[in-house]
Amino acid sequence: MEAESSAAGAAAGAAAAAADEGFTVAPLEVVYCGVCSLPPEYCEFGATVKKCTDWLESNHPRLHQNLYSSEALESKMGTMSLEAQQKAEKDLAKKQQKEELRQEREAAKKKSSVIIIKRVERTKRKYVTVVSGIEAFELVYKTVAKEFGKKFACGSSVTKNAAGGEEITVQGDLSDEILEELVDKYGIEEDNIRQVEESKKKGGGG
Amino acid sequence: MFKKPVSSSGKTKIKSSVQRNIRQKICEQFPLLEPVIDDVLPKKAQLDLIKAPEKISLYALDNQVLFFQHHNDAIMPHLRVVHKYPQCFPTVQVDRGAIRFILGGAQLMCPGLTSPGAKLPPPEGNLPEGTVVAINAEGKEHACMIGVLKMSTEDIKKLNKGNGVENCHYLGDGLWKMDSE
Ligand SMILES: [Zn+2]
Numbered sequence: 001m002e003a004e005s006s007a008a009g010a011a012a013g014a015a016a017a018a019a020d021e022g023f024t025v026a027p028l029e030v031v032y033c034g035v036c037s038l039p040p041e042y043c044e045f046g047a048t049v050k051k052c053t054d055w056l057e058s059n060h061p062r063l064h065q066n067l068y069s070s071e072a073l074e075s076k077m078g079t080m081s082l083e084a085q086q087k088a089e090k091d092l093a094k095k096q097q098k099e100e101l102r103q104e105r106e107a108a109k110k111k112s113s114v115i116i117i118k119r120v121e122r123t124k125r126k127y128v129t130v131v132s133g134i135e136a137f138e139l140v141y142k143t144v145a146k147e148f149g150k151k152f153a154c155g156s157s158v159t160k161n162a163a164g165g166e167e168i169t170v171q172g173d174l175s176d177e178i179l180e181e182l183v184d185k186y187g188i189e190e191d192n193i194r195q196v197e198e199s200k201k202k203g204g205g206g
Numbered sequence: 207m208f209k210k211p212v213s214s215s216g217k218t219k220i221k222s223s224v225q226r227n228i229r230q231k232i233c234e235q236f237p238l239l240e241p242v243i244d245d246v247l248p249k250k251a252q253l254d255l256i257k258a259p260e261k262i263s264l265y266a267l268d269n270q271v272l273f274f275q276h277h278n279d280a281i282m283p284h285l286r287v288v289h290k291y292p293q294c295f296p297t298v299q300v301d302r303g304a305i306r307f308i309l310g311g312a313q314l315m316c317p318g319l320t321s322p323g324a325k326l327p328p329p330e331g332n333l334p335e336g337t338v339v340a341i342n343a344e345g346k347e348h349a350c351m352i353g354v355l356k357m358s359t360e361d362i363k364k365l366n367k368g369n370g371v372e373n374c375h376y377l378g379d380g381l382w383k384m385d386s387e
Binding site: 025027028029030036037038039041042045046075076077078079080081084088091092 | 241242245286289290291292293294301302303305306309321322323344345346347348350377378382383
């Protein structure tokens with residue numbers, strides 16, 4: 001498919017002709033940006049252009065060349081008026097700056113956040129492991145709970161704690177295994193994980 | 207429709223009789239899709255229904271949403287489907303200036319469809335009000351929005367003001383992000 005896309009009429013004609021002749025139209029394989037998930041030609045409108053461009057350059061160098069060569073950059077403004085271009089650029093710069101600040105804040109927050117893995121004794125020698133604090137690392141409780149369940153082949157569910165926040169309760173004594181999984185699979189620094197123990201008093205039914 | 211992230215309350219399997227009806231409705235709405243409908247929606251595949259808030263139904267295959275529908279209105283394709291089969295959907299083009307507004311979820315105004323960078327079908331290819339259209343953009347290869355015409359394409363040219371296309375689904379919205387997570 002050419003960069004000049006919109007020959008919708010002609011393309012529609014081709015599809016109709018294909019239908020008449022009884023053969024089918026092959027689906028287009030579209031590359032999506034590994035950073036912002038849009039087709040790379042739309043990355044320029046997002047707040048992560050820099051990261052998007054780097055990703056494209058290392059993963060799809062030819063596409064990167066097509067989109068970001070100096071000729072491509074020159075011609076892409078198309079029919080837009082200079083005034084409209086300037087306004088759009090200004091707005092985008094603002095958006096990107098905001099996003100950068102947001103990411104900085106988030107990084108700082110991550111550094112100071114802790115995931116707590118708590119081993120809780122349910123009955124004599126029966127334990128559950130409760131994991132909390134993963135939201136600071138952009139992890140989703142429901143998803144991670146499911147993945148723990150699969151990984152450790154055990155019951156794993158999202159529960160509410162006393163403060164109304166979420167946590168994952170895994171059936172079994174898996175404190176070390178979960179720590180390892182958080183580090184290996186989710187890329188969390190070990191410094192940001194704390195293992196604690198909470199044993200219930202004997203006889204204190206729970 | 208999907209400015210916010212989509213929260214779904216689980217999925218249910220769609221009965222094969224209902225699935226047939228959906229297929230048929232899709233083919234009626236998008237005749238150009240009929241030649242490839244078996245690739246898009248294989249006859250034997252199990253289609254799932256995912257209910258989203260505000261009476262929106264999502265039709266999914268292997269956890270990927272392919273079509274969606276508000277109540278009993280027209281069925282609309284997910285942008286990913288349009289990207290694969292661009293020639294199978296009625297298409298109009300906006301100018302470059304309109305792209306950033308679309309990606310912000312704004313409604314599509316007529317001037318963005320009539321300026322020099324935009325493209326509408328010729329008079330003999332007039333698309334009536336209510337048609338589900340894919341929106342391409344000046345200088346871009348892939349569609350960035352799915353919408354419903356609020357007036358015929360000839361009226362858009364004539365009136366050239368107001369809301370021309372209702373923005374139902376756009377790149378980066380809640381529906382788009384739903385299964386890339
Ligand atoms: Zn991107």
